[in-house]
Amino acid sequence: MRDVYLSKSDEDLMSLLMNEDRLALEILFHRYYAPLCKFSSIYVKDYNKAEELIADLFMRLWDKRNHLEVKSVKNYLFTSAKNLSFNAIQRAKLTLLSLNDHQNTLEYPDSHLNPQDLLTSRESYTEIIALIDLLPSRQREVLLMSRIDLLGKDTIADLLGISVRTVETLLYQALRNFRSYTTNRPAI
Numbered sequence: 001m002r003d004v005y006l007s008k009s010d011e012d013l014m015s016l017l018m019n020e021d022r023l024a025l026e027i028l029f030h031r032y033y034a035p036l037c038k039f040s041s042i043y044v045k046d047y048n049k050a051e052e053l054i055a056d057l058f059m060r061l062w063d064k065r066n067h068l069e070v071k072s073v074k075n076y077l078f079t080s081a082k083n084l085s086f087n088a089i090q091r092a093k094l095t096l097l098s099l100n101d102h103q104n105t106l107e108y109p110d111s112h113l114n115p116q117d118l119l120t121s122r123e124s125y126t127e128i129i130a131l132i133d134l135l136p137s138r139q140r141e142v143l144l145m146s147r148i149d150l151l152g153k154d155t156i157a158d159l160l161g162i163s164v165r166t167v168e169t170l171l172y173q174a175l176r177n178f179r180s181y182t183t184n185r186p187a188i
Helices: 002-006 010-018 022-044 047-063 073-096 099-106 115-133 137-148 153-160 164-183
Strands: none
Touching (some): 010 022, 010 073, 022 047, 073 137, 137 153
16 A cells, blocks of 8 residues: 555645545655755754754644645645744744843943843844845745855755846845835834
8 A cells, every 4th residue: 555655646645635644644754854854954054953843844734734725745845844944043043132041241231231232132133033024935035045044145046946146136136125124114
């Protein structure tokens, strides 16, 4: 029976999955787990964290199986992996700004951030992330990969399957849009 499933297309497996077929999920898991972990680890820079994210992705896939309308399983899985990775990066960066991480700043108020500056910094970071979230998805993706993940234009182009020129254009548009968003707000 398992051999029959191995020869099925991703879309056929997704149809079976929507009908509560656990073997279909298992086959999709074995088919995509390793490539998705490698892909996610490019963003989160930690293979163990990537494995955790991809395991969560497959649990969510099972939980949402009855509500999904997926045209391309591969695209869905890689896009979901990328989004989960970006979310993990954002959570990690917000954690870095936590007051608990800056306990020593109270001992040396002249050379470190005081609590007011720390809170202001934290609010600014949250506002910047909110502004980045306003960008169109492809622009946001390229901006985060370039400025947060510090990936080169060639690497971004390879990961997204687009030309380097398209990456440059998207990055230019993202920065232009981000600047326009910030001009309509008080100083960050």
